[in-house]
Amino acid sequence: MAEMMTVKQASERWNIFDSRITKLCREGKIPGAVKDGKSWLIPVDTPKPADNRYKKQPNKLKQEKLPLPVGVSEYRVASTQYYYIDKTMMIKDFLDERPMVSLFTRPRRFGKTLNMDMLKTFFEKSDEDTSVYFQDKAIWNCGERYRSYQGKYPVIFVSFKDIKFDSWDLTFEMLKAVIGTEFERHFELANSDKCSEMDKKQYRKIAEREADIVSLSGAFDVLSRMLYRHYGQKAIIIIDEYDIPIQQGHSKGFYDEVVDFMRNLFSGGLKDNPALAFGFLTGILRVAKESIFSGLNNLVVNSILDESYSQYFGFTKSDIEQMALYYSAKDKMTELCEWYDGYRFGDTEIFNPWSVINYFKNGCKPRAFWQSTGSNEIISEVIACADESIYERLEKLLQGDKFRALIDTGVIYPQIKINPSSIYSFLLVAGYLKAENAEISSSGDFLCDISLPNKEIKAVYNKEILQKLNAIVPQSSAVEIQEAIYTNDSKRLQQQLRKLLLQSASSFDTVGELFFHGLFLGICAIFDDQYYVTSNRESGEGRFDIQLMPKNNSRPGVLIELKSKKDLSKEQLDTLAQEALNQINERQYDTEMKTHGITTIFRYGAAFSGKNVAICSESEMK
Numbered sequence: 001m002a003e004m005m006t007v008k009q010a011s012e013r014w015n016i017f018d019s020r021i022t023k024l025c026r027e028g029k030i031p032g033a034v035k036d037g038k039s040w041l042i043p044v045d046t047p048k049p050a051d052n053r054y055k056k057q058p059n060k061l062k063q064e065k066l067p068l069p070v071g072v073s074e075y076r077v078a079s080t081q082y083y084y085i086d087k088t089m090m091i092k093d094f095l096d097e098r099p100m101v102s103l104f105t106r107p108r109r110f111g112k113t114l115n116m117d118m119l120k121t122f123f124e125k126s127d128e129d130t131s132v133y134f135q136d137k138a139i140w141n142c143g144e145r146y147r148s149y150q151g152k153y154p155v156i157f158v159s160f161k162d163i164k165f166d167s168w169d170l171t172f173e174m175l176k177a178v179i180g181t182e183f184e185r186h187f188e189l190a191n192s193d194k195c196s197e198m199d200k201k202q203y204r205k206i207a208e209r210e211a212d213i214v215s216l217s218g219a220f221d222v223l224s225r226m227l228y229r230h231y232g233q234k235a236i237i238i239i240d241e242y243d244i245p246i247q248q249g250h251s252k253g254f255y256d257e258v259v260d261f262m263r264n265l266f267s268g269g270l271k272d273n274p275a276l277a278f279g280f281l282t283g284i285l286r287v288a289k290e291s292i293f294s295g296l297n298n299l300v301v302n303s304i305l306d307e308s309y310s311q312y313f314g315f316t317k318s319d320i321e322q323m324a325l326y327y328s329a330k331d332k333m334t335e336l337c338e339w340y341d342g343y344r345f346g347d348t349e350i351f352n353p354w355s356v357i358n359y360f361k362n363g364c365k366p367r368a369f370w371q372s373t374g375s376n377e378i379i380s381e382v383i384a385c386a387d388e389s390i391y392e393r394l395e396k397l398l399q400g401d402k403f404r405a406l407i408d409t410g411v412i413y414p415q416i417k418i419n420p421s422s423i424y425s426f427l428l429v430a431g432y433l434k435a436e437n438a439e440i441s442s443s444g445d446f447l448c449d450i451s452l453p454n455k456e457i458k459a460v461y462n463k464e465i466l467q468k469l470n471a472i473v474p475q476s477s478a479v480e481i482q483e484a485i486y487t488n489d490s491k492r493l494q495q496q497l498r499k500l501l502l503q504s505a506s507s508f509d510t511v512g513e514l515f516f517h518g519l520f521l522g523i524c525a526i527f528d529d530q531y532y533v534t535s536n537r538e539s540g541e542g543r544f545d546i547q548l549m550p551k552n553n554s555r556p557g558v559l560i561e562l563k564s565k566k567d568l569s570k571e572q573l574d575t576l577a578q579e580a581l582n583q584i585n586e587r588q589y590d591t592e593m594k595t596h597g598i599t600t601i602f603r604y605g606a607a608f609s610g611k612n613v614a615i616c617s618e619s620e621m622k
Helices: 007-014 018-026 075-081 089-097 112-123 138-142 168-185 197-207 213-217 219-231 244-252 255-270 317-326 330-340 353-361 376-384 388-398 420-429 455-472 475-486 490-503 513-529 570-586 591-595
Strands: 004-006 034-036 039-043 101-105 155-159 235-240 276-283 299-302 343-345 348-350 403-407 434-440 446-451 531-535 546-550 557-564 601-609 612-620
Touching: 004 007, 007 018, 007 039, 018 039, 075 112, 089 112, 089 138, 112 155, 112 235, 112 276, 155 168, 155 219, 168 197, 168 213, 168 219, 168 244, 168 255, 197 213, 197 219, 213 219, 213 255, 219 235, 219 255, 235 255, 244 255, 255 276, 317 330, 317 353, 330 353, 330 455, 343 434, 388 403, 403 420, 420 446, 475 490, 475 513, 475 557, 490 601, 490 612, 513 531, 513 546, 513 557, 513 601, 546 591, 557 570, 570 601, 570 612
Parallel strands: 101 276, 101 299, 155 235, 235 276, 557 601
Antiparallel strands: 004 039, 034 039, 343 348, 403 446, 434 446, 531 546, 546 557, 601 612
């Protein structure tokens, strides 16, 4: 029998973390390895396993059209197996300026993670020749000056995008796991003779998820120092979606704990770190005022209002035109623009990449594919504090208007209750608004014309923002109102709405039609198992306010038209309710229902003036 060595002996000989060797043995990737009780024995003449942390470059699929990268955020895969829009000139722009630490703030699903993985793939040292992933890209044609940076640096890469927990204890455990996984990826450091025993002790503690809060807060400092000593080259640190745990901390009540931890974590890795080559961060918010980057004078912020890197997050019009041509959908450009264009990042017109990809993936049928995966709870919180002027402006946005507003791209979570008008800043950075004609105000903030960018956001805006108003409706009241609607009891419906308004917030006195529209939509939402609830859709000769289309034709269909005016008498309010009912009939809003064979239809005209309400109704039964 061949002479054998233990896993520990192999670890020392190959300079590989012993837990990785055990994993390779278990997976059958070390020839001749045999199980000896709970341990493994390996032939002493076995060569060191290759560094297979990265997959070999796969061949492009041989098919007529490349598939679309829905949810693909790994650069190697996206750029070789899918239709990929080349964003590698971002590397050139960075190398031309070379800021020490760069922060990119963009909405969710606008390509931040894919771009960060692209940077990692380009810069990181590896046993694999990763230049093959760039030789057919724009950056490779820029000359040796730029190509010389490829594969040059050790890289630390972590993403906090999935750290969404309800407590600080769970959040800290997940931070330990995410950071520990990145430590383990650099297994060559565990037994490096170039690193100090103290650092290797810290390394093992963090890699094995045994670090306390003090040790973990110094993780980037330790790992970058060890990489620098091992490779003789300073490290790049990339932190993707850094602000997700901070948002969770604000929403769930552990804000101070998470901010304190992040401040120490980033300070150790990004502030006055002699082992740092460059740093990159992404997120929705800048959060600079929260002192997370306190004293970090080498930070360059690239927000959605800045011109730098504006074309690299999302798709440009030129990108879309090429994409439409490739997928034989050149005739769909107008529809694409109406639904998914309209964003403005710096001086560049931008399309929503997530939605465009899904549009082509789903046979070029337009609908609202995009949903913000963050900030919804924050927006709900702001709406709960909103006053009359906020509601009126939200209503104007939905009607297609624009207005000038002060935008703070560094808006912070604690400002929300103090300053409800910060909702515009949150809506902008979260992707719900577009900003044009930006000017720097005397306070250093931006003064912009803001509006809804496209049809998709109108639908999302209505669903994700306006329906947040239903949180103020007690469940018992909602049930009473639903029953009245379903039984065509206009008197009971009027009484229950009046009761709700009298018992609720004083801001109801002055809000407009937008508020009541959102209120009704929220109440109708529970009908979802029996009805398709739609809003602001064309039918007949106009657009109805709310429609409940039954899933079973034996149930009645429901149409609701809403109107609101201030300071009306009872007689004037009754007249306004009748006008709303007449509008349903005159504009034939029931056309869609009749087309679907609905024979019983309840029509409601609802009028509001402060806390007063009037309901007119009629039914059609055949």
